[in-house]
Amino acid sequence: MGTRQLHLGAILTGVGNDQHVWRHPDVPGNASIDIDWYIRHAKLAEDAKFDLIFIVDSPYITPDTSPHFLNRLEPLTLLSAVASHTSHIGLVGTLTTSYWEPYNVARQFGSLDHISRGRAGWNVVTTGLEGAARNYGRDEHFEHGVRYERALEFVRVVQGLWDSYEDDAFPADKDGGLFLHKDKQHPLNHKGKHFSVAGPLALTRSRQGQPVIFQAGDSSEGRYLGANIAEGTFAASPDFESGREYYADLKARAAALGRNPDKIKVLPGLFPIIADTDEEAQRIAREQVDNLDIDKLLVQLGRAFNYHDFRQYDLDAPFPDLTGVTLNSYKGAAERLIRIARDEQLTLRQAAYRNQWAKGFVGSPATIADEIERWFNGRAADGFNLNVGTPDSFALFREGVVPILQQRGLFRKDYAHDTLRGHLGLPVPENRHAQAPVAIAAE
């Protein structure tokens, strides 16, 4: 205890979320729907003592969606299968509060938490893409502010349902014939602005009390939500300074709400290009850039602007003026890109490339470790959520970068815990119905 420790997640995206991963000779074409691929990679991450694996998600696709998102396993079913083949690593799945019922979400993440014996985490998202609405009987997506308001209430309902039973509710006393202490089962009776849920949930708490809440929004509303609910965040930060700003702002917001800012772990996404030497990594980076299909990059860029069609603009003119384009999608990312494009006077082509890669994490394992340490010590991150990328890149990280971080005393050499809360140094939340009895003051 005491010494601050780095945390690592592994983003498992099968055939990959960018253009080159699926074409790698060692990436199976069906990786995103092959449970054995996920189990194998979860075990590799567990062998390297990662805190968690992370499953991205989105409930909407088009023919232009990137490879992994086109055809993939759903996070809860996927993680439940992985749970029973691993023993320590945390299991974090993405699920939107915009198109689910709190009661069903509470049951499924609560079940995953039992199946994994206390390793479940929920990445709370509100869904960026407008088109998702039409998969759920709505003509229009919820407006950005409403989405976040609903998310906050949704998460509070789910957490309330998770406390339906006190921990000693089930004596299961065979001789006495008492299965349940009925007075230790508690309905929720929530009636709020967006949800009305009576409860109780038919599920006890797990060894870690409740699943860990993650969040990734970077807009102002996203940060407000994160400061309220998040125990970990995955928000992308394109460079060190942005990372520091986000880190300080999020923790200050949490402290202002009366929370302990050390109990929110900031784990930005990490998309490194690693090779044996810095020169080789730089060469690979240039090669990847040279091979990029600019049309696909423009589609990817458009995703942050709800599939706005950037192919209508001159590639080498300044980044277009988007006044009038509604930012109801990935609002934080969109606003940041507009700001960067303005500050650095980028062309559309340059902005499309910048949208694909953060700067700085290109080099040998030692260079990558240096950069990780700089972000960690500079309070731009409490750790990172690593895109596993190609098999050789993931191997270089596990076998090259991780040992350096361990030698420097930044990262665990073995697990000291077997729950996700344990890895992250988060307390088991107290059950709201199991407070110590209030003493009645003597007159």
Place this chain on the structure above:
Amino acid sequence: MGTRQLHLGAILTGVGNDQHVWRHPDVPGNASIDIDWYIRHAKLAEDAKFDLIFIVDSPYITPDTSPHFLNRLEPLTLLSAVASHTSHIGLVGTLTTSYWEPYNVARQFGSLDHISRGRAGWNVVTTGLEGAARNYGRDEHFEHGVRYERALEFVRVVQGLWDSYEDDAFPADKDGGLFLHKDKQHPLNHKGKHFSVAGPLALTRSRQGQPVIFQAGDSSEGRYLGANIAEGTFAASPDFESGREYYADLKARAAALGRNPDKIKVLPGLFPIIADTDEEAQRIAREQVDNLDIDKLLVQLGRAFNYHDFRQYDLDAPFPDLTGVTLNSYKGAAERLIRIARDEQLTLRQAAYRNQWAKGFVGSPATIADEIERWFNGRAADGFNLNVGTPDSFALFREGVVPILQQRGLFRKDYAHDTLRGHLGLPVPENRHAQAPVAIAAE
């Protein structure tokens, strides 16, 4: 092929849905939330060559709910974990169409179908208990007829989403750089009375094409739905004659809709009391009856009538007149019990006991096998869905009853298939978008 074969399911309910199972010394008090318990029992059923395991469900509890339902794993997460520890047995989970979104259901059962490599089944229910509404933001449950109308549309939407991709949509051609044939991805664009879902789903079909659809409703509306959508049914039949009536009626209804009635497998629930001898089984049955708590039986009886309080009536007077009590709950079961009580002039006490057990399946393994064969040959069943009950009872079924059925040529000695459709003799449904091209007639 040719010879009609018996099908067997195993209902896994952990600590059990009746009063005595959880008190058995070999039943762990936490069986219903212990994934290892489910994996172990699924493997036992697979070793005995069962067609499937079956997970019951309901999204509503009270303090009086029976032991298993009070605290249990959610079906989809549970089955996904079991999938990766089994190789042949079918995996059937219950899920209500009243309180889920079709898009999410299509994804989760579709993912289970990939994780299990073609062994998923969905038991479609509409939820009997009014109280469930209050867990999902509604003051009132959907009216019985509306529930079934919604269910039919819901299932059709889900099946449409499952066909989003033609089977050869993903060449994943690394050299050519072609991941997806965009013209083999198909939106659904469904706009119906109850649901509006655009699609496409981000998931290909599995080895068995689509998950198998099961259904259990026994009311007139339930049978109409079953005749339309079911490929297997689990409806309870309290005796042989009721079983024959249901079997003939359901298959006639299906035939009238143009379906092949042989492709709907009727598997009533089976709750046997088995011992080494008939005398011992009869003794156990009497003992169980003697030990029953009539108050709990009345609560259980009330469940079919939406928790109507039967404790207000004289136990030994004739079954009460329920004119005025709305049957919007488990309507088929409630109507049947009223009919039986009238025809046999049962008291309330007798009806409460009758509600707990079907007649006839009490005896030695040979007696149970005889009764199974009588139902099977008498066209009251194509097989049975066995409540596993206590460990010794389940062992007597697997090691006593199953070998007799195998000797008689009624039940497989080994698996001939490794998909659920394979076991049940059901065809792989054709993808609606992969029809043979229409020949253009020469003039």
